[in-house]
Amino acid sequence: MKTRLERREHLSGLLFVAPLIAVLVLVAGWPLARTLYFSLTDAYLDDSANHVLVGFGNFVEVASDPVWWRAVRNTAIFTTISVAIETVLGLAIALLVHGAIPGRGLVRAAILVPWAMPVVVSTKIWEWMLNDQFGVVNRAIVGLGLADHGVAWVANGSLLLGVVIFIDVWMTTPFMVLLILAGLQILPEEIFEAAEVDGIPWWKRLWSITLPLLAPTIGVAVLFRVLDALRMFDLAYVLAGANVNAMTMSIYARDRLINNQELGVGSAASTMVFLLIAFVAIFIVGALRLDRSGAAER
Amino acid sequence: MASVALRSVSKSFGHVPVITDVNLEIADGELVVFVGPSGCGKSTLLRLIAGLVPVGAGDVVIDGEVVTDIPASKRGIAFVFQSYALYPHMTIARNIGFALETLGLSRQQIDAKVTEVAATLKIDHLLSRRPRELSGGQRQRVAIGRALVRQPEVFLFDEPLSNLDSDLRMEMRMEIAKLHASLAATMIYVTHDQVEAMTLADRIVVLNKGRIEQIGTPQQLYHAPQNRFVAGFIGSPRMNFMAVSANASGADCSVQGPGNLSLDVTLSGPGLPTEIGIRPEALSIAIQGQGKVTGTLERLEDLGHEHLAYVRIAPDIAWSVRLPNALGKVATGTSVGLDWRFEDLFLFDRDGHRLDHSMSHERSAAANEVRA
Secondary structure (H helix, E strand, O other), X not given: OOOHHHHHHHHHHHHHHXXXXXXXXXXXXXXXXXXXXXXXXXXXXXXXXXXXXXXXHHHHHHHOOHHHHHHHHHHHHHHHHHHHHHHHHHHHHHHHHHOOXXXXXXXXXXXXXXXXXXXXXXXXHHHHHOOOOOOHHHHHHHHOOOOOOOOOOOOOHHHHHHHHHHHHHHHHHHHHHHHHHHHHHOOOHHHHHHHHHOOOOHHHHHHHHHHHHHHHHHHHHHHHHHHHHHOOOHHHHHHHOOOHHHOOHHHHHHHHHHHOOOHHHHHHHHHHHHHHHHHHHHHHHHHHHHHHOOOOOO | OOOEEEEEEEEEEOOEEEEEXXXXXXXXXXXXXXXXXXXXXXXXXXXXXXXXXXXXXXXXXXXXXXXXXXXXXXXXXXXXXXXXXXOOOOOHHHHHHHXXXXXXXXXXXXXXXXXHHHHHOOOHXXXXXXXHHOXXXXXXXXXXXXXXXXXOOEEXXXXXXXXXXXXXXXXXXXXXXXXXXXXXXXXXXXOOOHHHHHHHOOEEEEEEOOEEEEXXXXXXXXXXXXXXXXXXHOOOOOOEEEEOEEEXXXXXXXXXXXXXXXXXXXXXOOOOOOEEEEOXXXXXXXXXXXXXXXXEEEEEEEXXXXXXXXXXXXXXXXXXXXXXXXXXOOOOOOEEEEEOOHHHOEEEOOOOEEEOEEEOHHHHHHHHXXXX
């Protein structure tokens, strides 16, 4: 039996979260429901009121489209490689900046610059620097005698995904550095002093003390980055538009929805993106929980 | 085992001097306790010896070898932290044996050593647990075990018991004393708890504002403090002080102060007393009109095993008196006299140095008669 006081507290708790729930329903629940609904219709964007229900036909169409699978593959490659590089690089820089180096405050501020720039701006900057004729990168390569003529970084389809990954690493490594640095700074210093007195060499300190204690922080950082990378749209779109070599799942959905005006098929693709990301999110969060309960050994 | 020496060691953090010109010789197998008020630099001094903090000037010598520029790991020391500093993600067994993993020992050798140390400290049933599953006292044992397993030349303890409740603290204090007796290792122990200092130490180093005030056995510090700071720091409740005025002709000196204080003392050296001090346990309460000082009984506290009386001598001077028995019929608010034996009187000069004195002849004779 709940006491009256408990019921009252329960009620006031509900009252406090009610505004948030209302806003969430409005800005997330409603659009999601609409998308789900349209994914089951044959609607077109120019006249969305005029449609009939067609069941799961749109999903079948997306799943049998080789371009969709190309987009899924691109997104998977992009996510895996960019997040892996960002994590390793972010960890390394964080460890470096965490140490007492002169001008540390300035370094920390400077590291954040790429993260603070709008994606479109940094993408455009890189696009110009990588331009095959006028770009500074090719100029340097030719100038240093590394190649006779410049590389068509952005125009060459086989290089495109690599360039997207490179720019993303440049832009989001600071985010990783910041998160991991925050994690490093809350580790108790005396543990490391104890290891120092005990004569534990630096690599063993890193591997057996720092990394295990930092694992939850890194886990959360990776979760953030993976979810972000799976939704990748702006960078790849600004750089390559709907070029199939750098097409991500989000770009595919947009292409069907806006360019082809296929509201039904586009919604189906969007729903599939949503389900995929939700699945990955649940998987990673589950893995992190396991770790936190202390089940992980050594 | 090894001796430890500090030679003109100084250290500043930025422009703030923390340790100033400290000289200290610690013999092989000695247990030396650093005490002092918080911020006196006692923990910094310990870290300087450990090599966790580089010295600003001077030298640290361990076992006759200058180790000033040698890293902590090569100084042959073990450090026990106040926070225990256990590795939270490792089992107790691995916490204790971790330092051995880099020494090229086999798994079996490490396990054997860990088991042996754990048995000595009675924590062998906890080896598969993690630090957070242990109580404070058990964690402290693990921290000591981690130090023991490396068989260091010198043990350094940084307020190891201050996070424990008083029962456990007493138990661990005896444990550390036993450990010191059985290992005969050199130990340096930092504490702000003077009971720990008095009971554990072979010698105590009293620090104040980064300087050594006095080095001595617990008895020397208690019975012959060199200055007012040490006199006031060692002893609980603390020594009672009173500012006095003095007139000297040669060695004979008459001392006047509040509460009708009037004493004749014979000084054994130069200097004029400006302050007197008497420990609470050296005072006795006399009936009004007798004793050396008069005041008003303000409050009585019954602690069971002892009784504390507070006597106000002047508006800004209240002395505490420690009595073995209850003060029966004396009511608070009445005027009382306070008496003491002459040899229990401490005299301090303007700079806080203690002045040696002997009793004046007549009174000395009288006192002897009474005692005989």
